[in-house]
Amino acid sequence: MLNSYPSRSQRLAYTETGTGEPLLLLHAFPLSKEMWEPQLAVISSTAGIAGSYRCLAPDFPGFGGSEPPAAGEVSGMDDLAADAVALLDHLGIERAVVCGLSMGGYVALALCEAWPERVRALVLADTRAGADAPEAQEKRHTTAREVEESGSGVLVDSMIPRLLGASTLAAKPGLREQLERRIALASPAGVAAAQRGMAARPDRGAVLAGLRIPVLILVGDEDILTPPEESRRMQREAPGSELVILPGAGHLSNLEQPEAFNRALFGFLARQTV
Numbered sequence: 001m002l003n004s005y006p007s008r009s010q011r012l013a014y015t016e017t018g019t020g021e022p023l024l025l026l027h028a029f030p031l032s033k034e035m036w037e038p039q040l041a042v043i044s045s046t047a048g049i050a051g052s053y054r055c056l057a058p059d060f061p062g063f064g065g066s067e068p069p070a071a072g073e074v075s076g077m078d079d080l081a082a083d084a085v086a087l088l089d090h091l092g093i094e095r096a097v098v099c100g101l102s103m104g105g106y107v108a109l110a111l112c113e114a115w116p117e118r119v120r121a122l123v124l125a126d127t128r129a130g131a132d133a134p135e136a137q138e139k140r141h142t143t144a145r146e147v148e149e150s151g152s153g154v155l156v157d158s159m160i161p162r163l164l165g166a167s168t169l170a171a172k173p174g175l176r177e178q179l180e181r182r183i184a185l186a187s188p189a190g191v192a193a194a195q196r197g198m199a200a201r202p203d204r205g206a207v208l209a210g211l212r213i214p215v216l217i218l219v220g221d222e223d224i225l226t227p228p229e230e231s232r233r234m235q236r237e238a239p240g241s242e243l244v245i246l247p248g249a250g251h252l253s254n255l256e257q258p259e260a261f262n263r264a265l266f267g268f269l270a271r272q273t274v
């Protein structure tokens with residue numbers, strides 16, 4: 001079901017699929033809630049899982065069906081976390097399992113820092129806890145200006161080979177085309193605001209180290225944007241966390257190897273006592 005809700009200064013779109021334990025799915029940059037289709041399909045159709053999870057997938061401002069931020073506005077990761085919490089509030093949900101991939105993971109950690117009582121368990125996929133180095137921050141500001149001048153399509157050629165692993169690029173041309181279309185659809189204001197927000201995010205290693213909830217870390221073994229070494233570091237930092245490395249997947253592991261991702265995600269969730 002496609003819906004919308006009021007957040008800081010925009011109306012944001014979200015989908016709600018299934019019933020049961022709330023599972024908040026936070027999307028990557030520069031994509032939208034559509035990236036969670038392989039997980040939502042399982043929720044709707046698989047015996048043993050159907051009826052277990054109520055999946056909530058919002059679009060951050062300027063992505064998918066959500067209104068864009070105002071010109072010059074910055075989507076800080078704590079702002080996007082507030083948007084995610086506003087969805088829980090809108091639906092009267094006190095606590096959820098939070099799962100974020102890449103930028104969604106940055107947002108998930110910001111949410112754990114500011115609203116720890118709202119998070120029942122955490123899944124961090126293809127992401128990192130650390131902040132950007134100064135050169136990476138500078139590059140994000142340049143990209144934000146380029147997108148504002150020329151549109152989100154300028155991201156396609158540089159991003160796709162880094163988002164998708166070598167195996168996917170060779171074997172799944174349809175996924176590449178789908179991503180090209182989705183990236184070009186992102187609003188320039190949303191993309192620029194998110195780039196500036198990611199550039200400003202602090203190191204949240206201490207947040208990870210302070211968690212006392214179940215944590216699963218997932219990463220594609222061909223991820224070159226947030227390589228497996230980052231995930232191994234996060235696992236060392238997060239007490240009692242589990243790490244699953246997904247073979248044949250790049251940065252968008254949930255789309256590239258959906259069966260293995262779903263096995264790891266829903267297997268982990270089934271093991272939690274909730």
Ligand code: MLT
Nearest residue numbers: 028029101102103104225
């Ligand atoms: C993402 O997939 O969300 C981005 O690659 C995150 C980033 O640019 O750091």
